[in-house]
Amino acid sequence: xxxxxxxxxxxxxxxxxxxxxxxxxxxxxxxxxxxxxxxxxxxxxxxxxxxxxxxxxxxxxxxxxxxxxxxxxxxxxxxxxxxxxxxxxxxxxxxxxxxxxxxxxxxxxxxxxxxxxxxxxxxxxxxxxxxxxxxxxxxxxxxxxxxxxxxxxxxxxxxxxxxxxxxxxxxxxxxxxxxxxxxxxxxxxxxxxxxxxxxxxxxxxxxxxxxxxxxxxxxxxxxxxxxxxxxxxxxxxxxxxxxxxxxxxxxxxxxxxxxxxxxxxxxxxxxxxxxxxxxxxxxxxxxxxxxxxxxxxxxxxxxxxxxxxxxxxxxxxxxxxxxxxxxxxxxxxxxxxxxxxxxxxxxxxxxxxxxxxxxxxxxxxxxxxxxxxxxxxxxxxxxxxxxxxxxxxxxxxxxxxxxxxxxxxxxxxxxxxxxxxxxxxxxxxxxxxxxxxxxxxxxxxxxxxxxxxxxxxxxxxxxxxxxxxxxxxxxxxxxxxxxxxxxxxxxxxxxxx
Amino acid sequence: xxxxxxxxxxxxxxxxxxxxxxxxxxxxxxxxxxxxxxxxxxxxxxxxxxxxxxxxxxxxxxxxxxxxxxxxxxxxxxxxxxxxxxxxxxxxxxxxxxxxxxxxxxxxxxxxxxxxxxxxxxxxxxxxxxxxxxxxxxxxxxxxxxxxxxxxxxxxxxxxxxxxxxxxxxxxxxxxxxxxxxxxxxxxxxxxxxxxxxxxxxxxxxxxxxxxxxxxxxxxxxxxxxxxxxxxxxxxxxxxxxxxxxxxxxxxxxxxxxxxxxxxxxxxxxxxxxxxxxxxxxxxxxxxxxxxxxxxxxxxxxxxxxxxxxxxxxxxxxxxxxxxxxxxxxxxxxxxxxxxxxxxxxxxxxxxxxxxxxxxxxxxxxxxxxxxxxxxxxxxxxxxxxxxxxxxxxxxxxxxxxxxxxxxxxxxxxxxxxxxxxxxxxxxxxxxxxxxxxxxxxxxxxxxxxxxxxxxxxxxxxxxxxxxxxxxxxxxxxxxxxxxxxxxxxxxxxxxx
Numbered sequence: 005x006x007x008x009x010x011x012x013x014x015x016x017x018x019x020x021x022x023x024x025x026x027x028x029x030x031x032x033x034x035x036x037x038x039x040x041x042x043x044x045x046x047x048x049x050x051x052x053x054x055x056x057x058x059x060x061x062x063x064x065x066x067x068x069x070x071x072x073x074x075x076x077x078x079x080x081x082x083x084x085x086x087x088x089x090x091x092x093x094x095x096x097x098x099x100x101x102x103x104x105x106x107x108x109x110x111x112x113x114x115x116x117x118x119x120x121x122x123x124x125x126x127x128x129x130x131x132x133x134x135x136x137x138x139x140x141x142x143x144x145x146x147x148x149x150x151x152x153x154x155x156x157x158x159x160x161x162x163x164x165x166x167x168x169x170x171x172x173x174x175x176x177x178x179x180x181x182x183x184x185x186x187x188x189x190x191x192x193x194x195x196x197x198x199x200x201x202x203x204x205x206x207x208x209x210x211x212x213x214x215x216x217x218x219x220x221x222x223x224x225x226x227x228x229x230x231x232x233x234x235x236x237x238x239x240x241x242x243x244x245x246x247x248x249x250x251x252x253x254x255x256x257x258x259x260x261x262x263x264x265x266x267x268x269x270x271x272x273x274x275x276x277x278x279x280x281x282x283x284x285x286x287x288x289x290x291x292x293x294x295x296x297x298x299x300x301x302x303x304x305x306x307x308x309x310x311x312x313x314x315x316x317x318x319x320x321x322x323x324x325x326x327x328x329x330x331x332x333x334x335x336x337x338x339x340x341x342x343x344x345x346x347x348x349x350x351x352x353x354x355x356x357x358x359x360x361x362x363x364x365x366x367x368x369x370x371x372x373x374x375x376x377x378x379x380x381x382x383x384x385x386x387x388x389x390x391x392x393x394x395x396x397x398x399x400x401x402x403x404x405x406x407x408x409x410x411x412x413x414x415x416x417x418x419x420x421x422x423x424x425x426x427x428x429x430x431x432x433x434x435x436x437x438x439x440x441x442x443x444x445x446x447x448x449x450x451x452x453x454x455x456x457x458x459x460x461x462x463x464x465x466x467x468x469x470x471x472x473x474x475x476x477x478x479x480x481x482x483x484x485x486x487x488x489x490x491x492x493x494x495x496x497x498x499x500x501x
Numbered sequence: 502x503x504x505x506x507x508x509x510x511x512x513x514x515x516x517x518x519x520x521x522x523x524x525x526x527x528x529x530x531x532x533x534x535x536x537x538x539x540x541x542x543x544x545x546x547x548x549x550x551x552x553x554x555x556x557x558x559x560x561x562x563x564x565x566x567x568x569x570x571x572x573x574x575x576x577x578x579x580x581x582x583x584x585x586x587x588x589x590x591x592x593x594x595x596x597x598x599x600x601x602x603x604x605x606x607x608x609x610x611x612x613x614x615x616x617x618x619x620x621x622x623x624x625x626x627x628x629x630x631x632x633x634x635x636x637x638x639x640x641x642x643x644x645x646x647x648x649x650x651x652x653x654x655x656x657x658x659x660x661x662x663x664x665x666x667x668x669x670x671x672x673x674x675x676x677x678x679x680x681x682x683x684x685x686x687x688x689x690x691x692x693x694x695x696x697x698x699x700x701x702x703x704x705x706x707x708x709x710x711x712x713x714x715x716x717x718x719x720x721x722x723x724x725x726x727x728x729x730x731x732x733x734x735x736x737x738x739x740x741x742x743x744x745x746x747x748x749x750x751x752x753x754x755x756x757x758x759x760x761x762x763x764x765x766x767x768x769x770x771x772x773x774x775x776x777x778x779x780x781x782x783x784x785x786x787x788x789x790x791x792x793x794x795x796x797x798x799x800x801x802x803x804x805x806x807x808x809x810x811x812x813x814x815x816x817x818x819x820x821x822x823x824x825x826x827x828x829x830x831x832x833x834x835x836x837x838x839x840x841x842x843x844x845x846x847x848x849x850x851x852x853x854x855x856x857x858x859x860x861x862x863x864x865x866x867x868x869x870x871x872x873x874x875x876x877x878x879x880x881x882x883x884x885x886x887x888x889x890x891x892x893x894x895x896x897x898x899x900x901x902x903x904x905x906x907x908x909x910x911x912x913x914x915x916x917x918x919x920x921x922x923x924x925x926x927x928x929x930x931x932x933x934x935x936x937x938x939x940x941x942x943x944x945x946x947x948x949x950x951x952x953x954x955x956x957x958x959x960x961x962x963x964x965x966x967x968x969x970x971x972x973x974x975x976x977x978x979x980x981x982x983x984x985x986x987x988x989x990x991x992x993x994x995x996x997x998x
Contacts, residue, residue: 102974107940112922118892122752124937127672187758187851187892192689255619259687347890348845354684369917377981379974384922392889393844395615419977420866420917425609425881441622443584443604446976476992477599477876480916484874484985484992494980497974 009167011157012217016046019132019164019216023047025054025061025299030120033339034068034314035091035267035293035385038149038488039133040132040166041074041115041222048078055084060087064126068151068313068341069113069292069385070094072225080106082234087126091117091383102379109372110380113292114345116388117155117183131160134168134220136175142211146179147171148224150315150338154207155182163213168220174329177205182278184346195349198262198288199309199337208382229296229318232273238433240273243358243398244281246429246436256356258395262290264350265297266359268318270400272297274358279304292344292354294336296321302335310339313344313486345389357394359387361401361422363412364455366448366468367480368439370399370422377418378489384421392426403432403457409460409499411460413451415467416487430455444480445472459501505637506664509714513543516629516661516713520544520552522558524626525584527653529618530572530659531565531794531811531838532588532790532882533644537629537663538571538719545575552581559583561623565648565810566610566789566882569722577603584623588880589611605920607870607877610789611842611886614652614680626828627957628657630667631717633672643676643722644668646811647835651678651704653924660710665717670778671826674702675932676835681843695785696806696834726793726815729770729896730897735930737770739777739896743926743933753853753893759787761847761887762794763856764813765949767897769794771855777802787852789841789883791833793818799825799832808834842886855893856884858898858919860909861927861952863945863965864977865936867896867919873988874915881918889923900954906996908957910948912964913984941977942969956998971974 018135020043023029029047030119033039051061054280064087076094079085083105099495101108111119119125133153137145146153148171157163182203184193185476188374194202214451232240237475249373250256265271272295278284279300287301289310301307315338325332343349350357361370362381368454372387373380401412401421421462452464471481490500516563517540526544530536548558561584562576573591576582579603585594587608597603608616616622630650643650645668654660679700681690691699704709731736747753762768766991769792775781776797784798786807793815798804799943812835813824822829847854858867859878869884870877888894896919898909921941927934932951936944949961968978986996 008544079878089938101976104942104975104978107943108976109938109940110922115922119938123674123750173966184849187849188754188756189693190849190851192849194687194689195687226819255621257685259685282773308837316614346635346848348689348848351843352681352687352689354687374977375974377979377984378972378985379970379976380976388920388922396597405985418979418981420920423885423917423920423921425607425918441586441606445601445607446604451513471875472601475875478601479598479605479877480875482874484915484989487874488981488984495824495981 005356006140008211009054009138009217011212013219014216016042016335019043019218020046020050021429022215025059025128026063028066028126029063030066030128030131030152030160031036031075032068032072032149032151032153034135034149034151035070035316036072037224037314037316038147039067039074039075040134042166042218042220042406043132043164045078046073048082051057051082051084054212065151066152066156068149068153070382091385093382098380108384112384112388113341113386114347114354116152117342120155120159126336128160130158130164132158132163132164132166133157134166136168136171136173138165138167138217140211142209142214143206144209145176145206146326147175148178150181150340151313152341154183154340157207157209162215163209164215165217166220166252167217168222168369170221170223172326172329174333177333178336181205181340183208183340183342192225193346196352198290198311198353201337204220226316226318229321230269232276235433236270236273237277239270239400239431240277242431242436243274248283250462255480259298260287261395262288264291264355264357264385265289266294267293268360270360271358276300279306290353299324307335309335311339311344313339313341336423347389347393350390350393354395356396357390358398358400359391361399361412363414363417364399364401365414366451366464367444368424368427368430368447368451369417370427371417371419371421373419374419376495386456388421391422396428397426398429398431399427400431403434403455406460409501410494411457411490411500413460413464414490418484418488418491506635506714507587509711510716511713513715516540516715517543517547519712521626522548522556525561525563525623527563527625527649527657529565529630529643529646529648529650530568531646531648532567532813533569533723534721534811534813535631535644536564536568536572537631538569539663539715539717540629540661541572545579548579548581554867563625563653565646565650567879570675571722588882594875596607605877609882609885610883611844611880612836613649614839617652617656625653625657627659627661628653629661629663630654631663633665633668633670633709634660635664635706635714639705639706639711640703642673642703645671647676647678647837648741648810650839651680651837652841654704654706658935659704659712661712662714663717664714665719667718667720669823669826671830674830675703675833678702678704678837680839688976690840690843692845693849695787695808695850698834706986723813723815726818727766729766729773732930733767734774736767736897736928737774739933740771741774745780756894757784758851758853759785761788761852761854761891761978763884764790764792765857767857768855773797776803787850789838796821797965804832806832808836808870810836810838822870831973842883844886844890847887847890851892852887853893854887855895855897856888858896858909860911860914861896861898862911862914863948863961864941865921865924865927865948866914866917867924868916871916873992885918888919889918891920892923895926895928896924897928899932900952905956906998907991908954908987908997910953910957910961911987913979915985915988
């Protein structure tokens with residue numbers, strides 16, 4: 005530990021006592037990797053104490069994306085979280101968003117840095133990041149995620165650091181930190197290969213802005229890795245067949261295009277299937293989160309390189325990462341979310357984007373965020389950054405949920421995150437619908453035929469027939485009287501059936 | 502006229518007789534400038550004759566964007582147009598889309614070239630473009646628009662040209678024609694200033710693929726230019742005040758950012774107001790269509806340069822263009838729509854995008870295309886290409902239409918073209934709502950307060966109150982029972998009141 009760090013060391017309670025009781029806190033952390041783990045708890049304790057003392061504490065929380073309960077959970081439970089952005093997946097935050105207590109700003113992850121730089125969002129009072137090392141000249145080496153940290157550090161009035169000795173010091177060098185040149189006359193980001201490095205492995209700040217360093221020794225609280233279930237494997241198989249078909253048709257080059265893969269079971273299943281399938285050879289990943297499934301690809305020698313904004317591994321995955329860290333330094337690259345999710349790079353690199361839909365409708369509109377139109381699940385995250393500009397954009401969803409009480413395919417989605425203009429391929433375990441270049445009515449035929457669960461097919465066909473008969477104009481037939489009947493039934497009876 | 506042209510000259514009827522009776526026709530033309538004007542009429546006559554003779558002719562029509570009645574109208578009226586893309590604004594096409602006769606694929610204009618190159622759309626049998634000159638080595642100089650012509654020429658089995666002597670031969674040199682490098686490993690498009698030239702002023706094809714040239718002498722049938730009405734000027738004033746405020750806040754640089762401006766009255770009013778307002782100095786345009794209002798800016802010496810995909814002038818505007826054509830050669834640059842609308846360039850140049858909304862809802866979702874959820878107006882055009890990636894994205898709409906029978910602001914839009922994540926500023930003649938960084942409920946307060954017409958304000962407030970009270974989850978409160986009541990009333994009674 006260098007003398008600079010020694011001079012800044014304090015306890016989490018010290019930091020909590022110096023933080024403002026009303027203001028905006030920005031932190032490291034991305035889906036959930038590399039977030040601060042001890043200062044939030046101490047700050048929450050202070051906030052609760054001051055509330056009991058009759059004061060009126062409140063704070064906004066800005067992060068990269070979702071974080072752990074040690075940050076999001078403890079802070080939400082104070083009841084003093086006023087605004088939260090840009091993404092979350094913690095039950096106590098979600099519940100308070102949906103009760104109307106917390107104002108949640110559900111943003112494209114690539115937009116956050118611009119909004120911070122331009123002062124569109126409330127200014128940041130305190131930025132807290134997790135780091136593996138800090139130098140006396142103000143260089144900060146981040147841990148398992150990059151997310152928004154660079155921008156939040158640049159724009160904070162005061163900086164606190166959780167110096168965590170648990171993540172390997174060898175993370176120094178994994179990051180590639182920079183920001184795009186700004187308009188007017190900003191040149192395009194000069195990345196044309198997945199592993200191009202254009203920035204620095206650390207963030208630099210004025211050393212006197214670092215007001216305190218708290219020493220920790222804690223893992224990210226990532227969940228256990230689950231083996232893909234049967235439906236996820238079926239979805240993955242449909243996607244693999246589609247990619248092979250597109251290669252045969254010369255629409256995807258033989259060396260493939262870089263893959264982006266959302267978070268979760270289905271995304272993991274796709275990568276596991278690529279690892280096992282002898283028809284697939286070396287691939288590249290350009291994505292925002294790497295999960296355990298990357299090791300399936302690595303173990304069979306099929307990963308050329310992977311660009312991400314976070315490493316989100318289970319305990320077992322983390323061990324594999326540690327075992328091979330010196331080799332993986334040349335395979336993995338961790339970027340700010342403004343770069344990993346940059347629409348221009350997604351377009352020019354020609355990404356194959358694979359994201360999960362909460363529900364999709366018969367015309368190809370996709371809902372990624374809202375349950376029955378009004379309740380927030382997690383947020384749009386990076387799905388819009390990727391899907392809108394991808395070379396091939398795939399949305400995936402099991403056709404039914406809750407034992408069949410919910411159909412993921414509905415007459416009209418109750419909230420639109422990705423429009424009919426942006427969706428290309430929609431897949432369920434039933435099959436794959438390629439809706440590129442189709443007019444709405446043709447799309448509805450393909451989606452019903454290929455994706456809808458058999459128990460909902462007749463009802464869906466009846467809806468389209470009725471809509472075509474009753475709509476005065478028939479480009480996108482709908483019966484506005486009945487369009488949300490399935491959702492209303494779900495709200496009122498617990499089932500769409 | 503060079504010998505090569507002479508050797509290819511034929512009549513429109515000759516061309517019509519050589520064209521297939523079933524297949525895909527692609528043409529030049531963008532909103533409506535530079536489209537073929539005589540071959541379509543001859544082909545329509547042949548199609549109708551063959552239909553009467555018991556044959557089964559049909560064709561798909563691909564263009565850059567909207568065209569004139571001489572192309573879209575005459576072909577639609579044959580009743581044999583099967584598929585149309587990517588945009589249209591001709592009554593006979595619109596009506597047949599909405600009756601269910603024509604399959605319309607409503608696409609982002611920047612996506613078309615990719616879909617053509619990759620063979621996702623039906624292959625092109627015949628491409629017809631309008632040109633001012635053709636050389637014996639296969640160079641083709643386009644007329645008043647670029648649109649999709651370069652790509653359609655490259656991918657056509659057979660090429661026919663309408664050589665039009667009416668547009669000035671000096672158009673040679675206005676175009677900058679190229680395509681982005683393709684994935685994988687395509688580098689970004691190397692444009693960092695609005696007037697950077699990176700391509701050729703002509704398209705090159707193998708000369709023997711040019712099967713015939715028809716000589717014409719006809720103007721584009723563009724409408725008369727209307728002076729902005731009172732509401733358009735009010736909307737424009739709100740936008741100007743906003744831009745000046747953003748400059749004061751250091752969010753827009755003092756030299757501004759390039760402006761993109763949609764088609765129509767309101768867009769024209771904004772440019773006219775910039776021309777007249779002494780607080781505004783020189784500007785740059787990065788847009789897809791230049792209309793007469795550009796001359797207001799030029800005449801006061803306030804235009805530095807303008808990049809577009811089409812020149813759509815009235816007769817009076819066209820005269821101004823001719824008068825100054827040798828100077829304008831250094832101010833205007835005409836690009837393929839794949840470049841003018843390229844999301845990466847829109848992001849890196851930092852565009853101020855201004856587009857018209859058909860309707861917007863209280864949470865900031867925007868409908869640009871569908872009347873009452875089912876009927877197509879014109880299409881999304883370039884609005885998604887620009888709005889999604891702009892530095893500042895502004896949607897504009899008069900708060901009411903049809904003498905107050907329709908409110909442009911509704912509880913939930915009946916079709917989503919731009920999601921809540923993409924919209925930033927919404928303006929009506931009533932005022933301007935800045936919804937950046939706001940949670941949904943805050944957005945609804947600002948939009949109702951600033952934009953909704955007074956006659957609809959109470960009803961809207963009642964809707965939000967009822968939604969908040971009845972929704973089980975309250976991130977985006979809605980009452981799904983009532984969400985489309987205004988639209989249903991409109992369909993059934995002709996008024997939302």
